[in-house]
Amino acid sequence: MSEKQESKPQNGGEEIRIGVYVCHCGLNIAGSVDCDEVAKFAATLPNVVLAKDNRYTCSDQGQEIMKSDIREQKLNRVVVASCSPRLHESTFRKACEEAGLNKYLFEMANIREHCSWVHLHDREAATEKAKDLVKMAVAKVALLQPAEEVEVPINRKTLVIGGGVAGIQASLDLADTGYKVYLVEKEPSIGGMMARIDKTFPTMDCSICILAPKMSDVLHHPNIELLTNSEVVEVKGYVGNFQAKVLKKPRYVTKDCSACNDCTEVCPIIAPNEFDVGLDIRHAIYTPFAQAVPSTYTIDMNLCLNKDNVIVCDKCIKACERQAINFEMKPENVELEIGTIIVAIGADVFDPSVLPNYGYGRHTNVITSLEFERLINAGGPSGGHLIRPSDMQVPKRVAFVQCVGSRTDRNGRLYCSNVCCMNTIKDSLLIKEHWPETEIYVFYVDIRAHGKGFEDLYKRARKEGVKFIRGLPAKILEDKKTHNLWLIGENTLQKELYKMNVDMAVLSIGLEPRRNSEIVQRLLTLSRTQDGFFMEAHPKLRPVDAATGGMFFAGCAEAPKDIKDSVTQASAAAARAGILMAKGKVTVEAITPISYPEKCKACGLCTKVCPYNAITLDKELQQIKIVEAACGGCGTCAAECPFGALTQSHFTDEQILAQIDAVTEYDSEKKIVAFCCNWCAYAGADFAGVNRMQYPPNVRIIRTMCSGRVAPKFVERAFARGASVVLVAGCHPGDCHYINANNHTKDRVERLWKKMEQSGLDKERLQLLWASAAEGERFASKIREIQTIIKRVTPEEIHKAKRVFEKALEGV
Amino acid sequence: MPERIRHAPLGNKKVKQPNAEVHIITDQCKGCGFCIKFCPKKVLEESQEINARGVHPPKILDESKCIICSFCTAVCPDFAIFVVEKPCKEERHIKHD
Amino acid sequence: MDAEETIISKEDLERLLDVDKLKYCNECGICTASCAIAELLEEDYNPRRLLEKIFLNPNNVLASDELWLCAWCYSCYRHCPQALKLPEIFLFMRKSATEHGLMQPLEKALKKIVENVPLPLVTTFVCFHPDRAGLEMEKISEKIERMREEYLKKEKRKRTVKTSGEKIAIIGSGPAGLTVAYESSRKGYGVTIFEALSEPGGMLGKCIPKYRLPKHVLTKEIEFIKNLGVEIRTSVKVGKDLDFKDLWKKGYKAIFVGTGVHKSQKLKIEGRDLKDVVHALDFLWKVNSDKKTEVGRNVVVIGGGNVAIDAAETAIRLGAEEVTILYRRSKEEMPANPWEIKEAEHEGVKIEFLVAPKKILEDNGNVYAVECVRMQLSELDETGRRKPIPIVGSEFIRETDMIILAIGEAPDLEFLPKEIELNENGTIWVNPITMETSLRGVFAGGDVVTGPATVIEAIRDGKRVAESVENYLKSLAG
């Protein structure tokens, strides 16, 4: 391919003039790709009138060059070969627009995340791959069509899920700005973790004293509607126009409740109070804690004697002077129309009973740091007297064990939980404040006091005589007679073994993702990192945005953090949601379906696969109708239509086939043609790049919005053109960003497998991968794994597939 | 709250627990078994004894579990059972099972 | 250090470091605190520090005796938050040292073992394992014997044993009992060991296969201890032939219980009483007592501990054509030492994970198959392991003509006075520092306290006990 091919006039006679910009990205790309060579190669491609390489295409200067070229050279298509479109597509599209070019006439070739960063040590192969990627982009861009985006109004209301300090702060900020907020909390009261802790580091403020006023502000704010005892059960729609269903569980106590506590006095049922981690008791009718908001009591129907509407016990009814108890209450389904969603569901604490060496759950005087918070809290089960559970005496020697469940590869979490070091320091000072004679030992591996004021607090603890010993205990053993504990470990600074006898041990447990986060993730089609916390759109530049438009994160739902960071992030999330709503409208990307009515046979298959019911079949007219605003943009309908009567704009059949043809132009028998969905698999491959995970360079990725867009004919075309292996990759089932469109991916791949088997082909040559945006390694190892398949694919096998799928070469 | 509960309540709180005395008028019972079936705390069970009406009247299984809801009195068609509250001698320490 | 001087190649090291995640050690010290050797040789051995030295400069470590002191108990691995397999990292270094003929450090290590570890010969075979680095055991054991004689001569010259009249009774002659006997008699106490079996040595003689521990090695070790003046009374079962009261009456001032775990746990499935179904301990015992032992052609071993592994290997050595271990959890959960698993697989033992037996099928009283069910793992439970849950409908039949059950052992403690408190799992509770039971004057150690563990841990317990017995007897004297 050295000779310049003739540019053919296309698209109704207009001459296609493509400009290609190959970016060095400093040394990020140029370090392992010969950019100059790639640019020279690009210049030889059809319709390319200009090809340049430059250091930073995204810089002002780089963009200026592009703009003036568009104007002066009359470019009507632009390709930038640089980083991931997930990063800079919008930047370059804007530049095109500024130069008067429709932004849909732009295409990117991802030669950084998908090329230079993952083939750091093979310059030659990386350069070849970059050329292919550019060729694919050029082939596609020539077929792109200008498009206008539809604008839809935004609903100026927000749904905040989770009423911890983060959810509270975000709600208040938005409500104060003037937006309507629905705050949904699954417990009977808002407050979250912060309501349960005693003092807060580093300032040692009383936690509930600073939180309670905010909780009450939430209750009284005219713009906030508080839904406690409630859970979000369904979310539909898209940015600016979500519809949510909230299940509001009955409290069986009406708003008339004055929180007089008369009912609990008579209720005969006793159970552990979860708010106090079971260290205190509550009744079937209860309020979790004194400052609860709303203060209305709740009846726990799992405990109450009255089941199935049979009133067996009427003690509380009789005791309640205000007649606030009502067993007739039913669960309510509340339907909300909102424009933005903030997820603030917080984090759970680690359960140390899975660590048998520490004896938690067996040794009475081994407690967790959360239990400690309740014990030292004046409103807690012991009225703020630090007592140990075995004999209710004040312990004289207390040990804290750090990193329990954190920073471990075994029965715990790999990450540092961020708050437990400072929490222990705080706790040790609280003990010293009231019982200065107490001997306190902190067993740690690193003390991480990184925040403002943290080091001071650490010094204070040292000054107060708290002893810090480096080295975690290997075991905690109990003396059966006294219930005292022995901690056995190595002081790694002194390099000697210790056997420490203490009265009580506090396990500094880490934070882990909410056990229900999977449900929330599915409801909102979000991504989570490998740690299990929600994943932000960009770790540096969009730290509170979800990848899905219109959704934001606040607090520990995104990663373990302290109160200050939770509040900061909540205000940021509120601001981000506010910006979106202040604009009042969003544009919907022009990636909706295009139909060719003359080909449509009114079979209705497309209407069945559309996850948004955006296509309806008019039986009388024998025609389909597309509701663009409802369309999510997955393209599954286009993949399903057997007659080619539907295609997806900006991802048309012709465009994708052109990309496939470009990949398979030469050496196809060594290559993997990969179709990756934008949200998970493509992003996962980006993640592999960011983390420099190396994998073999023979894969060429074609991006679709959803793996549901991958029509069987694409796979067949790749095989017909001699590709060795085809990979279809999407989000894990259930994580699909288009509700469930990837179910169809699975069906289609399975049908293809069957077909291959029947035709005597090696069905392993078609691979299906579910990989999330965080699973870069999963993607990379898949590519490595595929190499063994490629090795065994013989020329005969390739040839056979070519014959079997011959038909796919027809058309376009 | 999602935490698994591992410790018994501290038990330094005193709770007034009902102190019930269940009275069964054995010979008035017609053996319908409603009281046994509906008692929410399963205080009663059928006895082996045969009463004047030739049926098995209920007997008390564990009186300390009774919470004096008096539902048995309410469901008994023949007014054969009633509960009275004895004065509470002292507030009992809670024990959680 | 110069490139020329480097003995361990960078690639090898990288591989080692990556494979074993060695770089992730965060120096918490848990390994050292759970290591028996680190307690026995506190001055000389610290696995965490050794690992750090390897990390900083592996070549320096080759010349250190520390490298040869790890006793392969994997206690560190079981506790390490990063799940680092220290013994295998050390083995890599040992091999490098052997390859380069750096044998001086081994000598030094052996000397330390002789001076500090009561059963140096036995432990060299079943714990320290210089053989795994390719060394010849016979030569090493001869060396140890020589060293021991020298050491004793030197010691005799040094100290004059104060003979106090007190007598100590030891129940059980396993490594724990022998250690207490050795240490206490050197301190000058009169020691009698009561052993239920006809041969002393506990598991060492009864069940540990001879290919691991040759008979003559054990005999030498026991002879040596007898020569110190320890009386060993075999075929005396405490609880049957005599009881605690008798012991106190006979004037023993302290009693040590080191009776190990010998009661095989029962499998609760149909067909377990058939004649081709045997318990692993019984099987190994029979083999070790030189009785003719028949082994099936196609043997199935049920269990996942070291005992299962040894039984399987023994069955192969006896001529079984196929031996398969069925274990109901996955490889990570397997309690057997990772190295032993590797060795067994090397010997031809097959291991199937996530499989549990449901029923043993018979034909005329002969086992012909076992019905199994596949399992899946639950969330972590209290014991820090995942519970296996049967997968409904995944039953399958596996043919076999002999089944060896190795599903765990428990102590048999009927003979203990009631005052002695037990743990939830049936082992004896002791004060972890003094090893005293809840009955004054009675001490316990070894498997009977820890549950099935290793020889070196039994020895560590024994040493602790000997020390506290001394303190106790001194305190009695006033």
Ligand SMILES: Cc1cc2nc3c(=O)[nH]c(=O)nc-3n(C[C@H](O)[C@H](O)[C@H](O)COP(=O)(O)OP(=O)(O)OC[C@H]3O[C@@H](n4cnc5c(N)ncnc54)[C@H](O)[C@@H]3O)c2cc1C
């Ligand atoms: C023992 C301990 C001590 C601490 N001490 C300090 C300290 O001294 N100083 C400090 O700065 N930080 C401290 N922290 C950290 C602090 O608690 C958190 O930073 C803070 O509470 C996070 O707030 P949040 O709103 O993100 O989450 P949370 O407080 O956990 O609130 C989340 C809320 O969401 C609700 N929710 C969950 N799932 C759903 C759902 N599906 N639908 C509706 N609602 C849902 C929960 O019920 C909860 O109310 C401590 C943490 C612990 C565990």
Ligand SMILES: Cc1cc2nc3c(=O)[nH]c(=O)nc-3n(C[C@H](O)[C@H](O)[C@H](O)COP(=O)(O)OP(=O)(O)OC[C@H]3O[C@@H](n4cnc5c(N)ncnc54)[C@H](O)[C@@H]3O)c2cc1C
């Ligand atoms: C098959 C097998 C292989 C093993 N391989 C190894 C290995 O390679 N390396 C390693 O380090 N460890 C190994 N072990 C573990 C090791 O053998 C034990 O941890 C160790 O022997 C425990 O020592 P002990 O002194 O506590 O008890 P034991 O060795 O069990 O000794 C207890 C003794 O007490 C006697 N006894 C019991 N009850 C009474 C009574 N009432 N009266 C009198 N005497 C009584 C018993 O007969 C027995 O002789 C193995 C164990 C088994 C079963």
Ligand code: SF4
């Ligand atoms: S009706 Fe239920 S909540 Fe009310 S007192 Fe009786 S048991 Fe308690």
Ligand code: SF4
């Ligand atoms: S904050 Fe401290 S205690 Fe918590 S995981 Fe991190 S280092 Fe460990």
Ligand code: SF4
């Ligand atoms: S236990 Fe593991 S992490 Fe801790 S010091 Fe030892 S090797 Fe390192």
Ligand code: SF4
């Ligand atoms: S294997 Fe055993 S002896 Fe070796 S370092 Fe680990 S704990 Fe110590």
